[in-house]
Amino acid sequence: MWWLRPVPWFRWVVAALLVGVAIVSDIGQSGSTPYPFAAEAMAAGEAIGDASVEWRDLPIGLLPDPNLEGRLRFDITAGTPLLPAFVDADPIVPEGWWLVDVPLPHGVVAGVAVRIVLLDPPTTVAGIAAGPGVGDAFAGEVRGPVAVPASAADLVARAAAADAVVTLIEAGAPAGTEG
Numbered sequence: 001m002w003w004l005r006p007v008p009w010f011r012w013v014v015a016a017l018l019v020g021v022a023i024v025s026d027i028g029q030s031g032s033t034p035y036p037f038a039a040e041a042m043a044a045g046e047a048i049g050d051a052s053v054e055w056r057d058l059p060i061g062l063l064p065d066p067n068l069e070g071r072l073r074f075d076i077t078a079g080t081p082l083l084p085a086f087v088d089a090d091p092i093v094p095e096g097w098w099l100v101d102v103p104l105p106h107g108v109v110a111g112v113a114v115r116i117v118l119l120d121p122p123t124t125v126a127g128i129a130a131g132p133g134v135g136d137a138f139a140g141e142v143r144g145p146v147a148v149p150a151s152a153a154d155l156v157a158r159a160a161a162a163d164a165v166v167t168l169i170e171a172g173a174p175a176g177t178e179g
Contacts (some may be wrong), residue, residue, distance in 0.1 A: 032057040036066050036082040043132045044075050045092060045110020048082065071110065092130045098153035102160045104133035104144040104167050112169055114146055116156055119164040125152040129169075 039054035046052075048068045066082055070089040080086075092110055093099060102116060108129045116125045125148055133142035146167065148156050159165045 031060050033060050034058075035063055036068060038076050038078055038080045038082060040078050042072055042076050043109075044072050045129075045131045046072050048072065048087065053082065073111070075109070092128060093147040094128075096150050097128075097147040098150055099130055099145045099147055100127075100153060100156045100160055101143050102146050102156065102165050102167050104129065104142050104146070105169050106133065106142055108133055108144065108167075108169055115168040116146065116148065117166040117168060118155065118159040119166070120159065120162070121155075123155070125149070125156055127156075127167075 034055040035058045036048075036053045037056050039052050042048070042052055048070070053068065063081060064084055067084040067087050067089070068082060070087045071092065073086055073088045076082075076086065088111070104114075108114070110129055110131050112129045114127045114129050116127050117123075118125065127146040127148045130145040130147045133144035135142040146156075156165065
């Protein structure tokens with residue numbers, strides 16, 4: 001007579017308590033937190049400002065903790081989450097260097113090492129691209145900021161003003177995405 005066995009009330013109560021605790025803990029942890037997204041397309045080397053950040057709610061722990069201190073390593077489009085891997089906290093311009101606006105090859109991104117060739121007097125200066133070039137690439141009039149050592153800043157600035165500068169980048173150096 002199997003149906004006359006005593007009912008296992010204790011097991012049923014324990015099972016119900018376990019299911020209840022699991023449901024309560026699952027509901028209690030499902031929260032959201034604001035996370036930064038790009039509100040507009042941003043170029044590599046650009047500092048992240050308050051106007052260029054859009055905050056959206058995401059589940060807690062879905063993405064790593066954001067870091068908005070620094071500059072972008074890559075070109076990003078609007079709506080991209082600002083992950084810590086996209087932000088570089090190291091400054092582009094070394095201490096004591098100066099920024100000079102010089103002609104740049106099309107597609108140069110911030111942080112790329114460049115060689116500036118001065119035509120008069122004939123010499124070369126090592127530099128670092130500090131931002132993307134701006135201008136008409138088809139007309140060959142793309143200019144952008146390049147960091148140069150303080151000892152060569154005056155010479156490079158005079159040559160750039162006289163349009164006697166050619167800027168070189170190494171073959172295979174990273175280039176930005178064209179929009």
